[in-house]
Amino acid sequence: MELVQRNIRLIVAYDGTELNGYQSQQNGITVQDCLESALSLVCNEPISIYGASRTDAGVHAQFQVVTFFTTGRIPVENLTRALIAHLPPYIVIRGAEEIPLDWKPRWNIVGKEYVYTIHNDIIEDPLTMRYHWHVKKPLCHESILQGACLLEGTHDFTTLQGANSTPANPVKTIFAVTPRFEGKTLRIHVVGDGFLYHMVRNIAGLLVDVGLGRIEAASIPELLARRDRRCIGKTAPAQGLCLEEIFFDEVRRSAVLKSLGR
Incomplete structure (x- = not known):
């Protein structure tokens, strides 16, 4: 079966107390590291995410937005539940939806x-x-x-x-x-x-x-x-x-x- 690439947008919330910020770095746990690791397991392929905003160590978020490309076949409506087991309790996915392939978060922010x-x-x-x-x-x-x-x-x-x-x-x-x-x-x-x-x-x-x-x-x-x-x-x-x-x-x-x- 031919693999079809999809672009998926997630709404993410997190308590930043235990996190060393959003962006991946050498020292400390970050939002990006946690999400990419969990998504790679759930989608059964290496996943890189693209965030709409960067937050510093200790800063919280009610509504962070990230997107990622995948050829995985998991239904988008199952992602929120599937990721629970692979994320720390202080990072949660509040929503997921499939979006056009050319949609990029930072290009669309107003x-x-x-x-x-x-x-x-x-x-x-x-x-x-x-x-x-x-x-x-x-x-x-x-x-x-x-x-x-x-x-x-x-x-x-x-x-x-x-x-x-x-x-x-x-x-x-x-x-x-x-x-x-x-x-x-x-x-x-x-x-x-x-x-x-x-x-x-x-x-x-x-x-x-x-x-x-x-x-x-x-x-x-x-x-x-x-x-x-x-x-x-x-x-x-x-x-x-x-x-x-x-x-x-x-x-x-x-x-x-x-x-x-x-």
Whole structure:
């Protein structure tokens, strides 16, 4: 029987605590390594995956997207269940579908949403500490809201780029930076057309400094204009960050922005 190549897209979620990031590397367990190993067993052939986004060590994802080619004959509707036995419990497949052979994830992205979570209380919450940054001192909500608005729009975000970054166009469009306060929890929703290395974590760190009174919200445009990472404070820790969704059509992106009041 003639082998027929197929292109399959997976929606992947993971707790990044035990992972050394998304991309395969020499040291540590990565999402790519785990997925390629499991898929190779299930499809009975060597599999390479192509991801829509890279996440750092310790960063989580609700909606990572990967694709892979296979000549294996397993029905796509059986993949989610078949992979359970071959993946660690902190990586799950939330959906699988067959797509056109010429569909590539990075060519079709129209935006991403990240959520950064902060637990703002003098006492830590041990039940959620794997998924937030614990900030003990009280944050000024009004200052954070003011600062968030000034980060929206199209800017050169070199100031918010992590050290040792791969060269990339620093001009990005941020559609929304929406802080939501729920008791002792602050969630910062960030939606943009693209992000620099450590950019969302640096946004979170900057807004915390604003909320603590270390930086004036009104100074944010000037800080961006400096294009100098050294003029802001520390990068927020990885465990508070989650890749919430990747958008492949503007309708879905618009729906999320509407839910965020944009």
